[in-house]
Amino acid sequence: MEIMRLIVTGSVGAGKSTFIRSVSEIEVVDTDAAATDETALLKERTTVAFDFGRLQFGPDMALHLYGTPGQSRFDFMWDILIRKAHAYILLVAAHRPREFRQARKIRNFMQERVQVPMIIGLTHTDCIGAWSEEDVFLALGYVDENERPPIVKVNPMEGDSVAEAVIALVQHLMQSCAA
Template sequence: MEIFKIAITGNVGAGKTTFIRTISEIEVVDTDRRATDETAALKQNTTVAFDFGRLTLSPEQLVYLYGTPGQSRFDFMWDIVINQAQAYILLVAAHRPKDFRGARKILNFINQRVQIPMIIGLTHTDCEGAWQADDIVLALGLSNRETYPPIVQVNPEDPASVAQSLVVLLEELMSASADRSNSYSELTTQSVH
């Protein structure tokens, strides 16, 4: 059995828990609790540890989905989740420009710890005040088109949209593994000669 471990990360209210609930075939193990601090102004409940969901791709392939808490005071959980993951999606709420700096912080936090395939998922693109993808890319400090990751629009409430974003992420993961095994076979070929 092949298991792909995918992390879903992003700021408070980006849609991580919803994303996992929408696509998981098992009841999501979530750790949502009533928000008590500044988050309470934004939403009733917030994830305090992690979410876990599961998706069967084929009889031999499973996806495990791990959602992080959005609040940075739980960043020790980001560490635990990201160290388990083979790839991740960073969800960014397109209508909350105040959160772009926080999204950047999460990106830097993860980049300092692991180098794994990732994509950016823009959520809330249907909401009033949503920024265009190009402007969000600049706000996230991703100015070099050659190096920045795939960016998709995703509605965490829509199963087809969530599935489509997972396909893009799994393709990134597959192509990164193919690159790794090519460079491994180049290395071993070189060592034979």
């Protein structure tokens, strides 16, 4: 059986755990714990190791989804999870520009370790103060339009929206492999 490993990463509160829960065919394995740092200002619980979900595509193909913690103090998990990844999606909460620096740090961390396809998943685009795609690209350091990865708007609470983002990621992976 072929297994594709996709990583769902991003800053705290971008929607990583919810993303995986919305699309997984199995009960998600998570490592949520009570938030004890500044994360507690955003939410009560947070991922401290990883989330795991699965999608089965027939008897010969499965997609494993791994969600990373958002805090830098858990970057050792980022390192472990990205090493065997086929591709990843960087979730960015469009309405929290103060988190863009952390999203950029995570992206840089991943790119230093592996060269795998990635896309940006823009969450919370319907919130007051949400930045446009163009402004998010610039905040993440993508000045050259030719160097930008695909970007998709995604609502982590809606299974159909998450499925579309996963399809976009897999399509980008397949295009990268064909190139």
